[in-house]
Amino acid sequence: MQNLRKAGGENCKIALLLDLADARRNLPAMTLYIDTGAIGANYRALAARSGGARTAAVVKANGYGLGIDVAGPALCAAGAEDFFVALASEAAALRRAIGQGPRIFVLSGHMEGAELGDAIPMVNSPEQFFRDRAIRHGKKFGIQLDTGMNRLGMEPAEWAAIRAEALAEKPELVMSHLACADEPDHPMNPRQLRAFREMTDGIDAPRSLAATGGILLGPDYHFDLTRPGIGLYGGRPFEEASPVVRLSLPVIQTRDLTEGETAGYSNTWTAPRRCKIATVAAGYADGIHRSLSSDGQRARISLYAGAVPCPIVGRVSMDLITADVSDLAEIPAALDLICPAQGIDAVADAAGTIGYEVLTNLGARYRREII
Numbered sequence: 554m555q556n557l558r559k560a561g562g563e564n565c566k567i568a569l570l571l572d573l574a575d576a577r578r579n580l581p582a583m584t585l586y587i588d589t590g591a592i593g594a595n596y597r598a599l600a601a602r603s604g605g606a607r608t609a610a611v612v613k614a615n616g617y618g619l620g621i622d623v624a625g626p627a628l629c630a631a632g633a634e635d636f637f638v639a640l641a642s643e644a645a646a647l648r649r650a651i652g653q654g655p656r657i658f659v660l661s662g663h664m665e666g667a668e669l670g671d672a673i674p675m676v677n678s679p680e681q682f683f684r685d686r687a688i689r690h691g692k693k694f695g696i697q698l699d700t701g702m703n704r705l706g707m708e709p710a711e712w713a714a715i716r717a718e719a720l721a722e723k724p725e726l727v728m729s730h731l732a733c734a735d736e737p738d739h740p741m742n743p744r745q746l747r748a749f750r751e752m753t754d755g756i757d758a759p760r761s762l763a764a765t766g767g768i769l770l771g772p773d774y775h776f777d778l779t780r781p782g783i784g785l786y787g788g789r790p791f792e793e794a795s796p797v798v799r800l801s802l803p804v805i806q807t808r809d810l811t812e813g814e815t816a817g818y819s820n821t822w823t824a825p826r827r828c829k830i831a832t833v834a835a836g837y838a839d840g841i842h843r844s845l846s847s848d849g850q851r852a853r854i855s856l857y858a859g860a861v862p863c864p865i866v867g868r869v870s871m872d873l874i875t876a877d878v879s880d881l882a883e884i885p886a887a888l889d890l891i892c893p894a895q896g897i898d899a900v901a902d903a904a905g906t907i908g909y910e911v912l913t914n915l916g917a918r919y920r921r922e923i924i
């Protein structure tokens with residue numbers, strides 16, 4: 554390393570990169586702390602809010618980014634016996650994580666060529682229904698109906714055409730999904746409820762309409778099974794959720810700036826006075842949205858040293874973030890982006906997105922530590 558540095562020029566850059574790699578090895582890794590007890594508590598709280606309905610757990614997208622091998626077993630331990638994933642490949646990973654027993658439903662249904670194993674496809678078109686029955690005759694399946702979201706599921710006319718034949722095959726579940734359940738007063742909610750009732754009242758098969766938002770709309774929306782996802786992981790609209798994640802980012806350098814010096818790409822932020830800047834090793838490649846960069850001099854969000862906010866200043870870059878730590882008496886080894894003082898929804902609001910995207914963007918470079 555010293556020799557490289559002496560050689561100067563391009564080699565000096567390489568030496569600096571090696572320094573960064575060294576720093577990554579020696580310092581606490583960027584760590585995502587996952588509180589599986591909180592996942593279990595959120596499951597039980599949402600099950601209690603579901604009245605007499607069974608409560609499934611939605612673990613698509615690798616358990617909302619937290620790891621299907623982490624979320625799956627935690628939810629089993631809390632009592633979940635039904636799971637939903639988006640894809641057949643996720644069903645296989647979930648089965649490995651939770652073992653035999655619980656039912657696994659696949660929301661994308663029976664896609665051509667998919668290896669479903671013992672997972673239960675939620676068939677969402679007459680074409681899928683007929684393909685599924687031709688190939689998987691006698692095996693479990695469910696039906697997904699479209700009550701107005703216009704995304705997945707059979708439309709009323711399609712359903713009417715195959716309804717008798719489909720119900721004769723004894724589906725495990727008939728479900729639909731609400732488009733606006735996070736807005737309790739939205740007229741779309743009662744409209745979809747009415748459509749779902751019109752399409753399913755009187756059938757023998759168990760019914761499901763509510764995800765997290767739908768559970769909170771009340772008993773009319775619960776039917777036989779509810780399907781919470783985001784609420785399990787501590788996100789809105791389940792405001793009473795216990796926080797599940799803490800995201801801790803190692804400080805790899807600090808430096809003192811004098812008034813007028815700039816920090817980061819494109820000089821977007823200028824030190825208004827003498828201050829101390831900490832550089833943490835994480836960036837947009839780790840799912841920390843670049844839109845969290847300061848808006849010129851105005852920080853959109855902070856990293857936290859315990860309860861003390863340290864505003865993110867300048868641009869979020871691929872692997873690095875700079876924060877103003879002038880208010881800290883002592884620089885800690887790591888600063889938190891997601892923590893009790895600043896949950897996933899606060900980060901989402903600052904980034905112009907939703908908690909779901911904050912969680913599912915969390916990158917592969919984090920060390921995941923279970924607490």
Ligand SMILES: *Cc1c(COP(=O)(O)O)cnc(C)c1O
Nearest residue numbers: 611730764765780781782783784
């Ligand atoms: C993602 C999803 C859920 C879970 O939704 P949350 O808002 O995360 O609770 C339930 N049902 C379907 C069809 C979904 O796509």
